[in-house]
Amino acid sequence: EVQLVESGGGLVQGGGSLRLSCAASGFIFNNFWMTWVRQVPGRGLEWVANIKYDGSEKYYVDSVKGRFTISRDNAKNSLYLQMNSLRADDSGVYFCASGGHCDFWGQGTLVTVSS
Amino acid sequence: DIQMTQSPSAMSASVGDRVTITCRASQGISSSLGWFQQKPGKGPKRLIYAASTLQPGVPSRFSGNGSGTEFTLTISSLQPEDFATYYCLQHIIYPYTFGQGTKLEIK
Numbered sequence A: 001e002v003q004l005v006e007s008g009g010g011l012v013q014g015g016g017s018l019r020l021s022c023a024a025s026g027f028i029f030n031n032f033w034m035t036w037v038r039q040v041p042g043r044g045l046e047w048v049a050n051i052k053y054d055g056s057e058k059y060y061v062d063s064v065k066g067r068f069t070i071s072r073d074n075a076k077n078s079l080y081l082q083m084n085s086l087r088a089d090d091s092g093v094y095f096c097a098s099g100g101h102c103d104f105w106g107q108g109t110l111v112t113v114s115s
Numbered sequence B: 001d002i003q004m005t006q007s008p009s010a011m012s013a014s015v016g017d018r019v020t021i022t023c024r025a026s027q028g029i030s031s032s033l034g035w036f037q038q039k040p041g042k043g044p045k046r047l048i049y050a051a052s053t054l055q056p057g058v059p060s061r062f063s064g065n066g067s068g069t070e071f072t073l074t075i076s077s078l079q080p081e082d083f084a085t086y087y088c089l090q091h092i093i094y095p096y097t098f099g100q101g102t103k104l105e106i107k
Helices: none
Strands: A003-007 A010-013 A018-025 A034-039 A045-051 A058-060 A068-073 A078-083 A092-098 A109-114 B004-007 B010-013 B019-025 B033-038 B045-049 B062-067 B070-075 B085-090 B102-106
Touching: A003 A092, A018 A034, A018 A092, A018 A109, A034 A068, A034 A078, A045 A068, A045 A078, A045 B085, A058 A068, B004 B085, B010 B019, B019 B033, B019 B085, B019 B102, B033 B062, B045 B062, B070 B085
Parallel strands: A010 A109, B010 B102
Antiparallel strands: A003 A018, A018 A078, A034 A045, A034 A092, A045 A058, A068 A078, A092 A109, B004 B019, B019 B070, B033 B045, B033 B085, B062 B070, B085 B102
8 A cells, every 4th residue: 555654844934944754655666756746725736846766857846946856765765855945835735646647645744934 | 837727616516416527728738637636634636547547446436538628527426425625637748737626515
């Protein structure tokens, strides 16, 4: 059974940094692209970034380019999102999803950026 | 960016009803579209991929159709557990983009 468990969320001041993690199990992690998606509570979903199975390709939504970095450690079956220069509009629940097309999802971790 | 427009944004229906949700893309996306269901406090669950292929384990009352710019998700006979919010996602051109969601409520 595929399991994705996000962690690392919390309350941070504007301009600060957070690093989110996603622990994956139940599938061959290093065979799959991985994705981060976020959601403002009560609002819709926003695709944030994805990364190829070997880390050689990464793509981002424009609003996070230059501030967020997606990475992975295939030896640890883990996905990461380093978030710098955080803004209030980065607040929301961050989900990791397996596959480039969001096959399976975790439960999310809440990020709150205070202005 | 490709804009994905879902309609309706909200609807109410009864158990047993047939329901159709539409997603329109601002440019052609071939069949590079998925449909997702989300319940409160949970991560989304993919129902359909490649526009019309049912995710394994998803009940057959869910079906997807379309290609190019217009897509539909149909639930043939609503069950109580189907009341949720539904999203489409295009995954052919970066940045990938979701529709704004359709909230399906009990009438």
